Amino acid sequence: MGSRSTVKRADALRSIDAIVKAAAECMGENPEASLSEIARAAGVGRVTLYAHFASRAEVVDAAMSRAVDRSNDALDAVDLTGDPLLALARYVEASWHLVDQARALLVAAQRELPPGRIRELHSGPAARVETLVARGRAEGIFRTDLPIAWLVNVLHSIMHSAADEIRAGRLTSDRAAGHITATVLASFTPPGSPVPEPDAGV
Amino acid sequence: MGSRSTVKRADALRSIDAIVKAAAECMGENPEASLSEIARAAGVGRVTLYAHFASRAEVVDAAMSRAVDRSNDALDAVDLTGDPLLALARYVEASWHLVDQARALLVAAQRELPPGRIRELHSGPAARVETLVARGRAEGIFRTDLPIAWLVNVLHSIMHSAADEIRAGRLTSDRAAGHITATVLASFTPPGSPVPEPDAGV
Structure with a gap:
């Protein structure tokens, strides 16, 4: 050449x-x-x-892919070992920070890209949570009566709904992480077990 | 005339x-x-x-308003008195049935209408849940450490995410109601209290 x-x-x-x-x-x-x-x-x-x-959708896709690549790099730095509850809380905190930064871009992606593509872009973060949830289930900390894929999806939709609430002016960014963590930890708790107290180091 | x-x-x-x-x-x-x-x-x-x-958005808005009016009528028939856990389970079951029927219409609405308008259309169902959650909190059954508006939003986003999962072919409609109820009841449980067992009549 x-x-x-x-x-x-x-x-x-x-x-x-x-x-x-x-x-x-x-x-x-x-x-x-x-x-x-x-x-x-x-x-x-x-x-x-x-x-x-060729289209606005292609630009959005490329921008979203870039944000996801950066998010994967940032999530690589999160320690997901040790107590599954604490590990999940650390994951939620870190990934919420990334979702919060990319909120408006996510709106553009939801408008322009098919849901299957958005799911595909989330597969890196999703795989991390799947591994963590599987470990937490094996240790008896997370519920086993619902599929792992469902629990991961619950986590992502609670985060996205927090982004919507902020956009609607009904939630502030600094309170969101606590709300999300408290909700996700409760929804992952096995029936019959107590919901973790937020002051128990979580 | x-x-x-x-x-x-x-x-x-x-x-x-x-x-x-x-x-x-x-x-x-x-x-x-x-x-x-x-x-x-x-x-x-x-x-x-x-x-x-005047536009596709106006048609979608009218169709969605009609679906919401019918949903409000159907939800009027749901008994929200008595044990708040059982009442919430009945509400989730009935409203999931309505969301499930209107899944594709909801996709059109999410594409065509601004989020504020979608929230406005949901205000009837949301008001019902708010009243029920407030009563359950007063009776010590639901958590008080998160705002009522947040809990209502969690409920709606878990239902909408179930609709997405069905569309993606990862969940069947008949299993969705159970998954949603189990997740919502857990996420509404106060920290320190046990997550309700699904076989405890819920």
């Missing part, structure tokens, strides 16, 4: 990277941000944007 | 009713049903449909 095509390819990669970054930023502030705004923020022309992305 | 305008008005009301009914049916089967399909199913021309509804 000649040096001219190498330069062209490097230019294209740089443009794509700038567009995806600008999309995450613009849609992170306003889920209805237009493609023109995004092109402007990326410092590229609309023609360049359309050369790389 | 002359009899000609009375006849015209009666015709218009009949068309609007047929369109809203057809919209609920068509979108109930396929959230992406087109306005042409809906007009055809209603037995009216596209011009008539557009004479009464």
